[in-house]
Amino acid sequence: xxxxxxxxxxxxxxxxxxxxxxxxxxxxxxxxxxxxxxxxxxxxxxxxxxxxxxxxxxxxxxxxxxxxxxxxxxxxxxxxxxxxxxxxxxxxxxxxxxxxxxxxxxxxxxxxxxxxxxxxxxxxxxxxxxxxxxxxxxxxxxxxxxxxxxxxxxxxxxxxxxxxxxxxxxxxxxxxxxxxxxxxxxxxxxxxxxxxxxxxxxxxxxxxxxxxxxxxxxxxxxxxxxxxxxxxxxxxxxxxxxxxxxxxx
Amino acid sequence: xxxxxxxxxxxxxxxxxxxxxxxxxxxxxxxxxxxxxxxxxxxxxxxxxxxxxxxxxxxxxxxxxxxxxxxxxxxxxxxxxxxxxxxxxxxxxxxxxxxxxxxxxxxxxxxxxxxxxxxxxxxxxxxxxxxxxxxxxxxxxxxxxxxxxxxxxxxxxxxxxxxxxxxxxxxxxxxxxxxxxxxxxxxxxxxxxxxxxxxxxxxxxxxxxxxxxxxxxxxxxxxxxxxxxxxxxxxxxxxxxxxxxxxxxxxxxxxxxxxxxxxxxxxxxxxxxxxxxxxxxxxxxxxxxxxxxxxxxxxxxxxxxxxxxxxxxxxxx
Ligand SMILES: Cc1cc2nc3c(=O)[nH]c(=O)nc-3n(C[C@H](O)[C@H](O)[C@H](O)COP(=O)(O)OP(=O)(O)OC[C@H]3O[C@@H](n4cnc5c(N)ncnc54)[C@H](O)[C@@H]3O)c2cc1C
Numbered sequence: 001x002x003x004x005x006x007x008x009x010x011x012x013x014x015x016x017x018x019x020x021x022x023x024x025x026x027x028x029x030x031x032x033x034x035x036x037x038x039x040x041x042x043x044x045x046x047x048x049x050x051x052x053x054x055x056x057x058x059x060x061x062x063x064x065x066x067x068x069x070x071x072x073x074x075x076x077x078x079x080x081x082x083x084x085x086x087x088x089x090x091x092x093x094x095x096x097x098x099x100x101x102x103x104x105x106x107x108x109x110x111x112x113x114x115x116x117x118x119x120x121x122x123x124x125x126x127x128x129x130x131x132x133x134x135x136x137x138x139x140x141x142x143x144x145x146x147x148x149x150x151x152x153x154x155x156x157x158x159x160x161x162x163x164x165x166x167x168x169x170x171x172x173x174x175x176x177x178x179x180x181x182x183x184x185x186x187x188x189x190x191x192x193x194x195x196x197x198x199x200x201x202x203x204x205x206x207x208x209x210x211x212x213x214x215x216x217x218x219x220x221x222x223x224x225x226x227x228x229x230x231x232x233x234x235x236x237x238x239x240x241x242x243x244x245x246x247x248x249x
Numbered sequence: 250x251x252x253x254x255x256x257x258x259x260x261x262x263x264x265x266x267x268x269x270x271x272x273x274x275x276x277x278x279x280x281x282x283x284x285x286x287x288x289x290x291x292x293x294x295x296x297x298x299x300x301x302x303x304x305x306x307x308x309x310x311x312x313x314x315x316x317x318x319x320x321x322x323x324x325x326x327x328x329x330x331x332x333x334x335x336x337x338x339x340x341x342x343x344x345x346x347x348x349x350x351x352x353x354x355x356x357x358x359x360x361x362x363x364x365x366x367x368x369x370x371x372x373x374x375x376x377x378x379x380x381x382x383x384x385x386x387x388x389x390x391x392x393x394x395x396x397x398x399x400x401x402x403x404x405x406x407x408x409x410x411x412x413x414x415x416x417x418x419x420x421x422x423x424x425x426x427x428x429x430x431x432x433x434x435x436x437x438x439x440x441x442x443x444x445x446x447x448x449x450x451x452x453x454x455x456x457x458x459x460x461x462x463x464x465x466x467x468x469x470x471x472x473x474x475x476x477x478x479x480x481x482x483x484x485x486x487x488x489x490x491x492x493x494x495x496x497x498x499x500x501x502x503x504x505x506x507x508x509x510x511x512x513x514x515x516x517x518x519x520x521x522x523x524x525x526x527x528x529x530x531x532x533x534x535x536x537x538x539x540x541x542x543x544x545x546x547x548x549x550x551x552x553x554x555x556x557x558x559x560x561x562x563x564x565x566x
Binding site for chain 1: 259321323324325328348349350352353354355356357358359360361363364365366367368369378382383384385386387388389390391392393394395396429430431432433434435436437438439447451476484487488493494495500501503508509519520526529530531532543544545546547548549550551557560561564565
């Protein structure tokens with residue numbers, strides 16, 4: 001069984017991004033970029049399935065500018081077998097990405113797609129569900145546990161009230177939550193090996209998908225600042241302030 | 250303009266956040282001049298649910314669809330139903346709350362309609378113009394969508410609850426097919442007599458600094474009892490197994506905006522702040538004077554939580 005894992009290159013989760021001074025966008029100059037943390041978990045899950053003998057091949061795919069190749073190498077270094085870089089501008093919208101991924105699915109014919117539940121830059125939380133819809137497949141979003149048994153997948157999902165377990169007909173799209181696994185670090189020999197793994201490049205135009213943006217960003221702004229920073233000396237002062245100043249008790 | 254709001258149900262009753270979604274629909278309608286607002290009550294044995302939806306002020310029509318395949322809110326079944334309704338009843342907007350159910354189904358609806366979705370809207374400026382947080386709430390994006398059907402998920406804490414006192418008509422429509430792609434095997438829901446985390450007026454959250462699940466319970470439960478508060482946690486506390494996953498507040502957990510948020514032994518990572526920085530008043534208890542949480546806290550109390558929390562609980566008596 002082949003597993004396809006889409007990965008996105010995003011601003012590293014430790015970076016506190018800023019708006020450009022004219023409000024026209026996000027200042028990404030000299031900002032550290034990394035694999036989206038949820039996608040890292042997706043790659044790890046796919047590699048574990050391969051190591052357990054449930055999968056035969058793990059193919060990673062990323063859509064965007066040249067920088068994506070670095071992200072794909074990261075995925076290859078933790079055990080993915082080969083990579084596909086769909087060469088496009090950065091910032092393609094989730095609907096268009098899911099249409100491109102559908103084309104990759106029809107070329108590659110995987111039985112399972114595992115991906116992150118959301119990208120930590122646009123925080124959209126859409127692409128997996130959209131891909132599943134376009135393929136007419138089942139979906140198991142926000143997964144914290146995944147088991148495969150023949151033509152079924154059992155997925156435990158993190159929901160608002162706790163957990164729920166679904167049985168999905170395969171093929172399926174799974175989107176990962178944080179607690180699905182703890183991704184490994186790539187070892188130096190594996191990073192070296194990853195450099196020799198195959199990386200196919202496909203210009204996005206070859207996929208025949210209209211990627212024209214449907215949503216226009218108008219303004220980027222910092223959220224209203226909080227006027228925090230005040231310290232109280234002890235519990236008595238805290239309670240007094242909460243009662244008479246903040247009036248929340 | 251016609252707007253469809255997807256009501257969320259749990260065991261046959263309306264989930265509160267659906268009222269926030271209806272309020273968002275009312276804002277959208279008002280910005281357009283006027284619009285009809287319909288609510289989809291899909292599920293199994295939905296008479297009570299449909300009646301609850303019909304009692305919300307400002308709802309014009311409740312679409313009741315009743316079949317076993319809608320009981321578990323499975324995405325594959327609900328989305329084909331909604332897409333059919335959009336086509337036959339000509340909706341120009343589909344709205345649900347950005348809860349785990351809403352986030353699961355809405356993008357699937359958008360894709361089947363071939364329209365882009367706007368996620369987690371916190372402000373509606375007009376039809377097609379919205380504000381939403383990106384980068385864990387570090388940036389607020391104003392965006393415009395000219396899509397013929399506006400598919401939105403709305404952040405419940407950013408909208409009021411729609412009032413009750415309506416008397417909408419209820420229309421029963423036939424169920425669609427069971428796609429047969431997925432089925433619910435079971436749910437493990439956290440049981441609690443406390444207020445619901447995402448809408449509680451007071452939230453007490455513990456982080457890694459709690460040290461253990463036992464300590465979390467021993468210190469924070471009595472405090473939450475005194476305050477009538479909901480309990481929350483940082484991701485680190487959930488990952489360490491102190492509390493279940495549904496306690497997590499943050500970018501990838503629950504978004505809360507209570508009157509009072511107490512962060513105990515939480516450092517204040519941006520991903521945590523993303524979930525609680527809209528609280529009216531933030532209190533932080535932390536032993537590290539440089540913990541970033543103090544920068545957003547209205548009242549910071551520096552010291553060992555093992556001493557300060559019992560003292561605080563005592564003081565509230
Ligand atoms: C993609 C992604 C998504 C994430 N999503 C979320 C999310 O939704 N929610 C979330 O919370 N995090 C999230 N995180 C994790 C986040 O980055 C932080 O790692 C996490 O919030 C830290 O939790 P913490 O503050 O409890 O732990 P720490 O950062 O370890 O802080 C513990 C604090 O406790 C204090 N402390 C320790 N002992 C005591 C004591 N005895 N008395 C008083 N104070 C004490 C310490 O001074 C410290 O400030 C996410 C991370 C990533 C990468």
